[in-house]
Amino acid sequence: MAITVYVPRDTTARALDADRVAARIERGAKTRGVDINVVRNGSRGLFYLEPLVEVDTPEGRVAFGPVTPGDVEPLLDAGLLEGRQDHTLALGLTEEIAYLKGQQRLTFSRIGITDPVSIEDYTALRGFEGLKKALALSSQTIVDEIKTSGLRGRGGAAFPTGIKWQTVHDQPAGQKYVVCNADEGDSGTFADRLVMECDPYMLIEGMTIAGLAAGADQGYIYLRSEYPLAHAILNEAIERAVAAGYLGSNILDSGRAFHLEVRLGAGAYICGEETSLLESLEGKRGLVRAKPPLPAIEGLFGRPTVVNNVLSLAAVPFILDQGGQAYADYGMGRSRGTLAIQLAGNVRRGGLVELAFGTSLRELMEDFGGGTLSGRPLKAVQVGGPLGAYLPQSQWDNPLDYEGFAAFGGVVGHGGIVMFDDSVDMGDQARFAMEFCTVESCGKCTPCRIGAVRGVEVIDRIRAGEAPEKNLVLLADLCETMLDGSLCAMGGMTPFPVQSVMQHFPDDLTPRQAVTAGGTTC
């Protein structure tokens, strides 16, 4: 009987040489005359341990990591294939690794366990159970179940998903669409990518259920072009799902239809904004639309459209399978269910942490993250992507939930946490926020298009020592103008990181010469 060895195939594992690790394991086993079966599974999301090699044993799967190609021979000599735990990279039973065991994985329950494109693996772990239940329900009952779950849009805006679905459901019958926003552009986020690369059928199932609820028979996944591997895996999964009858014109012989297609973006951050995304899908420049009309009423090609983030749709199969209440039992206040937190940047143990809402940043960064990778003191944390505020130490004890964060000007956003040690120059970070907006603004509204350019100039003047006090007043005023006058969150939130630097790290937003001359500020 062949021994099963798992070597992940997601972008991060491969970026850390997993392909060569897999090849060397196969070669080493062959040399030793051991019959093995290498499965390229998804990642468990424990990126600090990637490439994380697992071996099937009678006690369960045991893990080794992080494994470099050079570690393979010594590991094989130390009995990796027998699951022996003598080597320093041995981690014991995978499920017992504290980082993983301490999580509440509702959405990410299968990642890393399965071969991402194997339908058999997916259905063996309750895959498509939600869809089967949904096929037996009325569309209104499906919408009600989502409402009961309390699920809110995980892309960042946190709009109640059930209400959005209800709006599309209530539009007169005719062509409707389900669009998945997979334009995961926020730095520090990779949860959408993990869904698509490690458990793509979950997204397919979630979108199909959304189609049944809303009365839509066509779905599009708008995927960013920066994710070529997710593109290939999604396309393969869709092809297999069609062949197995989970997608197409007669889903599981129910007489109901749902067709799904992946469309690639083209490197525009703004296309993560839903109306810009719809313009792009229609084949135009990704200019933001004014709302109303809401996409739920006039969306893609002018038709009613459900636009949801990957994580929102990925939560749907669990909700339909286990019931909305089972999901709502997790969380705090009006933030129900779990949040996919992504620990990134200068972090010792980076990766995906799925937990009920309500954990504090400090717990996440210290207990899970283990502090900074550099070992230097943590200085600032950016939560919620490039449009999120930089949080100083005084705000790290706040629990992560939508309302709690909004109360002090924080943004939960897509759940990305980017940590910076004390070597960071926060003035550079403030400048970058404005610079990013100059590169990525769609250009439709003036505060964003021009404001960002002026923002870079003003920060440069402050740092060059040109009337810094007057220019700081000007910068504050510019931030207010962008906040109040922009059409969408791009211009409207770009000031958040800048203002947070002005408020919490004012010493970094001073003339550079003064700082380098001996740390004094003027």
Next chain:
Amino acid sequence: MSHASSPVADAWTPAQLQAVIDAYQSTPGAMLPLLHAIQDRFGFIPEAAVPLIAEALRHTRAEVHGIISFYHHFRTHPPGRSVIQVCRAEACQSVGSRQLEAHVKASLGVDYHQTTPDHEFTLEPVYCLGNCACGPSIRVNDDVFGRMTPERFDQLTDELSATVLEVK
């Protein structure tokens, strides 16, 4: 040192372009899939494609040009043999991407959006590759590399140049 131009980039004819365009004529929202198909096939979007696309999708040439220029991904000139993208976003900044970026530019002798004189490498900025727990990250064609250092970068570009020479 290789002086031959990229074999992919030059291999287009009006008839080949038209064949790609025709394949998308009945696709809803065909513009982006069509532009991707052209760039994937020929390495860039030739100027000559603009009037053909405009005709096929009933746009003005100005509109087609406006769409191509809006998206960072699309290019209108042939790239080098390898396109290198360096992540400039915050998570990579926190682990030294600014220094890496400076090294990459100095090492290749080009700035962003430029191609080395030997047509080996085109350098582009990118804002996030989704490898944010293991940065700094770069992408070479469709492969992502994590925990990149200046030394590893030099090694990588040496290997890439060497591979091309061996093939010849």
